[in-house]
Amino acid sequence: MLVCRDQWPIFLYANHIYDPEDPWCGLLRSRLLIYAYKHVFTSLSSVDREPKATQSGNAHLHGMNSVTIASMAYIATQVCRVQFALSSSSVFSQTNTTTNSKTFYHSLLDLMEDPEECKEVDELLTWWNWLIITYAAKFFPLPPAAKRPISANSALSKIQQRCIALK
Known part of the structure; x- marks a missing residue:
């Protein structure tokens, strides 16, 4: 499992098939x-056909309403780290040549933020969002403009009140 800047693990590809021509x-x-x-x-149960979670997932908690480039790169990096943890290597380092997570993450971002790749990236994001929203009902439960209520006695509420008072 080589994870250098220009060599990616096969788990990134559908059905573990890499086509060097495409x-x-x-x-x-x-x-x-x-x-x-x-x-x-x-949630862990969301992989099942019928989620059983009783608490909000991270997408809901952070107001996510779509899959992003950064979230895809993050997940790929986390899967890479898990694969390393399950491998026979005894030392994990952010800088060694087989497990350079930071470089791996940024190489994915570099590709997906490259203006020359915008057509492929748009297709990829469209596919991900269609997949997630179609097959995982309530995956992104908040509409884009939704606001979560703020407790009257919270630190955030007090900061906002102070800001209003200063104006």
């Missing part, structure tokens, strides 16, 4: 990434 084919569309995304941003 490297975008299946990139960031693996079932493992989809399950990991659901686990992190909703």
Whole structure:
């Protein structure tokens, strides 16, 4: 499992198939990434057909309403770290050549933020959002403009009141 800047693990690809003639084919569309995304941003039970969670997931708690480039790169990096943890390597380092998480994360971001790749990235984001919203009901439960209530006695409420008073 080599994770250098220009060599990515096969788990990033749908059905673990890398096509050297078309490297975008299946990139960031693996079932493992989809399950990991659901686990992190909703709940462990969201991978099942019928979620059983009784608490809000991270997507709800943080007001997420769509899949983002950064969230995909984050999940791919976390899966890479888990794969390392399950491997036979005895030392994990952010800077060694086989587990450089920071470089791996940024290499994915660099690709997806490259203006030359906008067509492929738009298709990828459209696919992810369609998949998540279609097959994981309530994955992103907050509408974009929704606001969460703030407790009257909270620190946030007091900061906002102070700001209003200063105006």
